[in-house]
Amino acid sequence: MIDPTLVELSRIQFAMTALYHFLFVPLTLGLSFILAIMESAYVITNKQVYKDMVKFWGKLFGINFALGVTTGLTMEFQFGTNWAYYSHYVGDIFGAPLAIEGLMAFFLESTFIGMFFFGWDRLTKVQHLMSTWLVAIGSNFSALWILIANGWMQNPVGSEFNFETMRMEMTSFADLVFNPVAQVKFVHTVSAGYVTGAIFVLAVSSYYLLKKRDIAFARRSFAIAASFGFASVLSVILLGDESGYEIGDVQKTKLAVIEAEWDTAKPPADFTVFGIPNEETMHTDYAIKIPYALGIIATRSLDTPVIGIKDLIAEHEQRIRHGIKANVLLEKLKNGEKTPENIAAFNKVKDDLGYGLLLKRFNNDVSKATEAQIKQAARESLPKVAPVFFSFRIMVASGFLMLLLFALAFWYSNQTKFIEKTWLFKFALYSLPLPWIALESGWIVAEYGRQPWAIGGILPTSLGVSSVNSGDVRNTIIALASFYTGLLIVEMYLMIKFVKQGPSSLHTGNYHFEKLTQGESHV
Amino acid sequence: MFDYETLRMIWWLLIGVLLIGFAVTDGFDMGAGILSLVIGKTDKERRVIINTMAPHWEGNQVWFVTAGGAIFAAWPQVYAVAFSGFYTAMLITLSALFFRPVGFDYRGKIDNPTWRSTWDKLLFVGSVVPPIVFGVAFGNLFLGVPFSFDPLLRAHFEGGFLSLLSPFALLCGVISLLMIVTQGATWLSMKTTDELRAKIVKTGIYTAIVTVILFIVAGFWVAQLNGYVISDIKDLGGASNPLLKSVVLEKGAWLHNYSQYSWMIAMPLIAIVTLLLTAWCLKAGKDGFAFVCSSLATLGIIMTAGCSLFPFIMPSALMPDHSLTIWDATSSYKTLNIMTVVAGFFVPLILLYTAWTYSKMFGRVDNKYVENNSHTLY
Numbered sequence A: 001m002i003d004p005t006l007v008e009l010s011r012i013q014f015a016m017t018a019l020y021h022f023l024f025v026p027l028t029l030g031l032s033f034i035l036a037i038m039e040s041a042y043v044i045t046n047k048q049v050y051k052d053m054v055k056f057w058g059k060l061f062g063i064n065f066a067l068g069v070t071t072g073l074t075m076e077f078q079f080g081t082n083w084a085y086y087s088h089y090v091g092d093i094f095g096a097p098l099a100i101e102g103l104m105a106f107f108l109e110s111t112f113i114g115m116f117f118f119g120w121d122r123l124t125k126v127q128h129l130m131s132t133w134l135v136a137i138g139s140n141f142s143a144l145w146i147l148i149a150n151g152w153m154q155n156p157v158g159s160e161f162n163f164e165t166m167r168m169e170m171t172s173f174a175d176l177v178f179n180p181v182a183q184v185k186f187v188h189t190v191s192a193g194y195v196t197g198a199i200f201v202l203a204v205s206s207y208y209l210l211k212k213r214d215i216a217f218a219r220r221s222f223a224i225a226a227s228f229g230f231a232s233v234l235s236v237i238l239l240g241d242e243s244g245y246e247i248g249d250v251q252k253t254k255l256a257v258i259e260a261e262w263d264t265a266k267p268p269a270d271f272t273v274f275g276i277p278n279e280e281t282m283h284t285d286y287a288i289k290i291p292y293a294l295g296i297i298a299t300r301s302l303d304t305p306v307i308g309i310k311d312l313i314a315e316h317e318q319r320i321r322h323g324i325k326a327n328v329l330l331e332k333l334k335n336g337e338k339t340p341e342n343i344a345a346f347n348k349v350k351d352d353l354g355y356g357l358l359l360k361r362f363n364n365d366v367s368k369a370t371e372a373q374i375k376q377a378a379r380e381s382l383p384k385v386a387p388v389f390f391s392f393r394i395m396v397a398s399g400f401l402m403l404l405l406f407a408l409a410f411w412y413s414n415q416t417k418f419i420e421k422t423w424l425f426k427f428a429l430y431s432l433p434l435p436w437i438a439l440e441s442g443w444i445v446a447e448y449g450r451q452p453w454a455i456g457g458i459l460p461t462s463l464g465v466s467s468v469n470s471g472d473v474r475n476t477i478i479a480l481a482s483f484y485t486g487l488l489i490v491e492m493y494l495m496i497k498f499v500k501q502g503p504s505s506l507h508t509g510n511y512h513f514e515k516l517t518q519g520e521s522h523v
Numbered sequence B: 001m002f003d004y005e006t007l008r009m010i011w012w013l014l015i016g017v018l019l020i021g022f023a024v025t026d027g028f029d030m031g032a033g034i035l036s037l038v039i040g041k042t043d044k045e046r047r048v049i050i051n052t053m054a055p056h057w058e059g060n061q062v063w064f065v066t067a068g069g070a071i072f073a074a075w076p077q078v079y080a081v082a083f084s085g086f087y088t089a090m091l092i093t094l095s096a097l098f099f100r101p102v103g104f105d106y107r108g109k110i111d112n113p114t115w116r117s118t119w120d121k122l123l124f125v126g127s128v129v130p131p132i133v134f135g136v137a138f139g140n141l142f143l144g145v146p147f148s149f150d151p152l153l154r155a156h157f158e159g160g161f162l163s164l165l166s167p168f169a170l171l172c173g174v175i176s177l178l179m180i181v182t183q184g185a186t187w188l189s190m191k192t193t194d195e196l197r198a199k200i201v202k203t204g205i206y207t208a209i210v211t212v213i214l215f216i217v218a219g220f221w222v223a224q225l226n227g228y229v230i231s232d233i234k235d236l237g238g239a240s241n242p243l244l245k246s247v248v249l250e251k252g253a254w255l256h257n258y259s260q261y262s263w264m265i266a267m268p269l270i271a272i273v274t275l276l277l278t279a280w281c282l283k284a285g286k287d288g289f290a291f292v293c294s295s296l297a298t299l300g301i302i303m304t305a306g307c308s309l310f311p312f313i314m315p316s317a318l319m320p321d322h323s324l325t326i327w328d329a330t331s332s333y334k335t336l337n338i339m340t341v342v343a344g345f346f347v348p349l350i351l352l353y354t355a356w357t358y359s360k361m362f363g364r365v366d367n368k369y370v371e372n373n374s375h376t377l378y
Helices: A004-045 A048-082 A084-118 A125-154 A173-177 A182-212 A215-238 A241-246 A249-258 A291-297 A311-333 A341-361 A371-379 A385-412 A416-422 A421-430 A434-451 A470-506 A512-522 B004-038 B043-053 B057-074 B078-085 B087-107 B115-141 B167-192 B194-224 B253-260 B262-284 B286-307 B333-360 B367-372
Strands: A161-162 A167-170 A271-278 A283-290 A453-454 B148-150 B155-157 B226-232 B246-251 B312-314
Touching: A004 A048, A004 A084, A004 A125, A004 A215, A004 A434, A004 A453, A048 A084, A048 A182, A048 A215, A048 A283, A048 B078, A048 B087, A084 A125, A084 A161, A084 A167, A084 A453, A084 B057, A084 B078, A084 B155, A084 B333, A125 A173, A125 A249, A125 A434, A125 A453, A167 B333, A182 A215, A182 A385, A182 A421, A182 A434, A182 A470, A215 A385, A215 A416, A215 B286, A241 A416, A249 A311, A249 A434, A291 B286, A311 A341, A311 A371, A311 B043, A341 A371, A371 A421, A385 A421, A385 A434, A385 B194, A434 A470, A470 A512, A470 B087, B004 B043, B004 B057, B004 B115, B004 B167, B004 B194, B004 B286, B004 B333, B004 B367, B043 B115, B043 B167, B043 B194, B043 B367, B057 B087, B057 B333, B078 B087, B078 B155, B078 B312, B087 B115, B115 B167, B115 B286, B115 B312, B167 B194, B167 B262, B167 B286, B194 B253, B194 B262, B194 B367, B226 B253, B246 B253, B253 B262, B253 B286, B262 B286
Parallel strands: none
Antiparallel strands: A161 A167, A271 A283, B148 B155, B226 B246
16 A cells, blocks of 8 residues: 555645746746837837836846746656556656747757847847747747647546556546647636736836836836736736636536535535635535526536535436446456456446546555445545635635735826825735735645545556655755755845846946946945 | 557657657757866867857757656656656766756856856766666666556665666766767867867777777676566556566566567668777767767667666566556547657647757867857857
8 A cells, every 4th residue: 555644645745846936937937928028119210218127127037037938847747756556557648748838949948048138239130039039938838748748637628547567547638728628727827827917016116116216117117017917917816717617527617616615515516715615514604605606607507507505416326336336347458368358347337447447545455445434435426625715715815915906006006196096006016915815725726625525536646756765855854945945045146136226227327226336436 | 550569669669769869859958068188178168169160959858858757658657657766866977967957048148167166067977877776777677667656556666776786887978978979079080170079089989999899798697687577467558557567587588579670670780890999980980970870879789778677667676566657657538649640740730840959050179269259159
């Protein structure tokens, strides 16, 4: 049996490294586009202030990008180091988008980022602008392929189990790429990245506006961030991946858990705004509900039911029983009894093979699982409700606050008395943490909400781990946590230092602190 | 298009190409990273060295990341067994690599001697650890790695990190390190000037010659090792399941391929000849040729390792029959086909735009350039 401590530690390590990585990547996604927009404005208008904007925001972009790359290295290799059985079991499908990400996107982004920083004097204006756009496009393609890989974990299409090789194999590349869950996820996630970049620029510009320095620079930056951010936040909310929850078994389960929908209600179901989900009684205490809203939002119809948790558990129990049969037949096939009857019988139930594997946590020989173990496996075939329920609400609340901010910022940035709106600048400045709160809680909804599966309905998380010592994993968690935290502190220190200096850090002689010292030296 | 067997050959070559791309490009900036601390004594010298690679290191590192992704896609079981089997070694390497992106980007941002010398040391660690570990890992492939599979194809391991450090593996680690330093020295001979360049050239000549000697020593050593031979395999285009073949051990078998496929002898010969040429070119002041020769030497050394092991990728010391070979550790026919199309399109494209960026940044970096651009450079 697989050591449960090892599973727990491997999950903690993955969650930690992914959450850290996800602090930096969305800002890269958003800022790279904002830089490209600013530089386009420079090339079109030929105004120096836009060039200074590209260089200054680019400096901050670079500080963030370095840690995105650093934490990304771990991500590329830790499927192999810590999730070796997962890598074997699904690498035939999952590896392809990761490799394509490298070939198509990461190479592009990283090659041209060198030109972005060091090519100003070597390239023509248009060549440099092109390099900046290629960085932005590269980082977005990167997100596309990573989310295609992730979308497949949520909704594993285009693949089937091959008993000769004991793994999942690809049956359709097109299904993998055009997986509807991946598509929705991509739009939702990159838009969230754009919002992050926009709030970053908006908040830092507001800081200068509040301090009344480098006004022209800050005002132009604010305006670009406000319009880019407003469009993006609408895209995050309207094209939110709520619509992807009808598709695939795991997504359906996730939806029920997000909404704490214990019983299947008569459609259209009510939306629970708030409440305290209780796992014991399978009931949400103190629930505040909006009639019909959930059914309409989630299913885009009036008569499709949102299946409740209790019904899902019953359904999963059935599938676990089929899964036991699949495992017994697989055992026969492996032992050389490859008769056409066995193969045909296996093919009939092999879609439920993964559900049978859920029993491995309780009994290494799935065929000998007791009735109580089957019941327990079914009960634990979905994640705990509370973490997903609350994370989702935190994400949505942050999202709506940001919508309000961008609507106001967009509205006032075009008005003549803009500069006096200090309340708006304060709102923007204090909103700086919001996108990160939304992003990290969104990650928890998507990935904790996928449990107990690594690959929805196919491979339980607990089976995916490597055969390494839990002691070794404990050590690497400590090592990675200290490295990452140390680097994060350095990153924040530099970020704050350069934000405080503002465009004066470019040493062009045109900005606040330099004018100040020049002025003093004249006296 | 191609049959399964041919695709498996193609992917053996393609992974080789990615590893060579990694060693040639990221190799020169790791070598330069090592030399920046060993040869560069003042902040200015170190800044010159670092700024020769500033516009390129980021793209170079992607060869490493993409090689990882390509191994995942084309050889999933190798990705699984290698990185979990060498768990501690891999995490040490990754941790060392962490220091590079931040080191490069953050070092120049604050003008303070303690800040800069701390990053110098961390950049050195990030440059020196990976080539040693990769060399040691390759050495262990020749000795066999202690893993085996259960019937569900879950890999199990014996032995820990310290058991990887056998004398032969350490020799391979040193060869790899010297190869990378030579590569870095030839890059810097092309990109720096005056006194600094002279010091680097001297080091490069020395490391190139020592690399040749140790490479030849390793060749004689390999002849004494037990090599692996597939004694029975049903179908080279069959299902990717490493439990279906038989393997025997035989002393000196790692050199069998050179009598069976005589063209393979070209690889060690290229390595030896180009390393000697590297030393000569450095002495003669032919910097560009030195870099080309050193890059070819890198190709020769990696291909020598690959050809000697062929068709093995990871031999198993515990259960030789379970060894991973290019015939039974690949992804499915369909996935290999798709990845071939993708790589066939993108690898040339990558080479093209990478070459463009190098041509745009052509030329040497000197003290004056660093002084004049103090706020924008690393």
